Amino acid sequence: MIRSGRKYLESLRDGREVWLDGERVKDVTSHPAFRNTAASIAHLYDLAHDSEYRTTLTTPDGVHRAYAIPRSREDLVARREAYKVWAETSYGFLGRTPDYMAGGAAGFAAAPELFDTDTFAGSGNAVAYHRRLAENDLYCAFTITNPHSGTGDDDLVVRVVQERDGGIVVSGAKSIGTGAVFADEVIVGTIEPLAPGDVDHALCFSIPVDTPGLSFVSRRSYEAGARGTFDNPLSSRFDENDSLIVCEDVFVPWERVLTYRNVEATGAMWWRTPAYVNFVHQAATRFWTKLEFLTGVAILLTRMNGTDGLPAVTQSVGRLLGMVAQAKAFVLAAEASCEPVNGGAGGVMPGTEISYAQRIMAAELYPRALQEIKQLAGGSIIQLPASAEDLLHPELGPVVRKYLRAPGTPAEGRIKLLKLAWDALGSEFAARHEQYERFYHGAPHVYLTMQNWAGGAENCERLARACLDGYDLGRTR
Incomplete structure (x- = not known):
């Protein structure tokens, strides 16, 4: 139902x-x-x-x-x-x-x-x-x-x-x-x-x-x-x-x-049922979506400010889009590397190694994404009217509309976008979300240690060992 x-x-x-x-x-x-x-x-x-x-x-x-x-x-x-x-x-x-x-x-x-x-x-x-x-x-x-x-x-x-x-x-x-x-x-x-x-x-x-x-x-x-x-x-x-x-x-x-x-x-x-990796599957999809949204806000800010054509700005936006692609890739990779549960009797679950690694990526990437967007936003997100009432006031409204407009963007549209950016980047709500994403899947000393349990170390060691075993002191050139 x-x-x-x-x-x-x-x-x-x-x-x-x-x-x-x-x-x-x-x-x-x-x-x-x-x-x-x-x-x-x-x-x-x-x-x-x-x-x-x-x-x-x-x-x-x-x-x-x-x-x-x-x-x-x-x-x-x-x-x-x-x-x-x-x-x-x-x-x-x-x-x-x-x-x-x-x-x-x-x-x-x-x-x-x-x-x-x-x-x-x-x-x-x-x-x-x-x-x-x-x-x-x-x-x-x-x-x-x-x-x-x-x-x-x-x-x-x-x-x-x-x-x-x-x-x-x-x-x-x-x-x-x-x-x-x-x-x-x-x-x-x-x-x-x-x-x-x-x-x-x-x-x-x-x-x-x-x-x-x-x-x-x-x-x-x-x-x-x-x-x-x-x-x-x-x-x-x-x-x-x-x-x-x-x-x-x-x-x-x-x-x-x-x-x-x-x-x-x-x-x-x-940990020994699919419960946790199922959590990560939902959380990773949401995280990917959140980065898409934040990157969209960054793009709108640069276009409104007329800075979107500057090389440094296009590189910054490119870096954000790369972060979005990383977040998306973890979701798709976890699905592609899905594992059977109880030999298939319990269906399948997202791949453990990729799911565990997503926790590391998300916790470290989110603060970097916020910092990137804050640099693009500059000081404009600080100097904003206290509330929408300033725009609606019969005497103050015309003043605010005159001095807070941007080329091609009326004051109301500019203030609306900047308030959205502040709520996502600098408000107390935003601060909670930054801390939340850092510890969404636990403390770093926990999930970094657990990555060792997820597998993959053996293959890394095997490849390095294969290189070492391929030569000896007799082969100096």
Whole structure:
């Protein structure tokens, strides 16, 4: 079932406990800190529910393509085309849209046997989790990062405080719940390595966002601080938010538990199923789209400024277009190097080596792209009217229109483009995105180390060794 945007918004009015600025938010669909982003996500559902993109976004079975377990490279391409439609809607600035965790759930269902351990039989729950999300077209957020205080207190992290016949009771917190305030469910787990004997924190489960005892403490809302769409065209509509997720004696039924008291399975569910590389497939498609958008902004700026014909500027734009091509190439290469899951029984997944390498590329490339565009924009993005009200004012408007126009571009068009550029490059919203892309797939010391596990080192060593073995001291010329 593909639900409409209206049905999605109705689902958010469930009494969920969201806190912002010391006050509880009664309705995220109407609150000025969340309503526009909620509407943007609702628009994604409408595209799949009833639009010209429906066949691209959904399977013949009537579910979003992100939930489908790919059986071939062609299936991966079809899934990426669906990712691309949604990514272009927000110009790549909504990162954890519903298709993100949908791909993760499909990854679990492709290799459910991993969830059966000597402490808990979770394979049936993993398959049911995937089915529940797909059949009801649900938005599941995830939070798998532990809060850090440096105190060593283990009561900060989500843990089981009581076991009952019908389930478990958990308390503790998880951080960086991106998009969680807009979701139907939230999956709570850990992707960070646990100590071998740390079974108390070795669990993963997914529960409805309105579960009693579950609360969300939002960071500062950039949407709330936006002056309007003209002044803040991105932050006013695409602030997916991040929140601290707090569990206070939350009851989790057994059927909602995926792993329990097993350190290996709690970490491996992300890495030894297709879940993580499915995440990267969606994220890489979105990143490619985001670079396309940013490069487009750069091109428009140079044309408006009349600098597009200068050799240094054309080289800079060429460098940006090269970055776009790199981002695109990683997506296509991951699909082309797809690997069978469980010998093909679980379908295929994007190539691990390329998927892992994409994390390195994206984290390092994004700040460079921003710096390139900032150089092209110059100081023009700093000296801007405070808001659209200056243009609309009967006395001030003519002054602003006179002095802030550019050759061939009226003041309104020039200011509109520059405000878009500032929101993408220099605002607090933009700063969050730069930091977000740097750590989107974890810290560098994690993903750089993991690249060694992805393979490829043997071939590099073999080629160097072949050269060394091809000559000796007797061949000096």
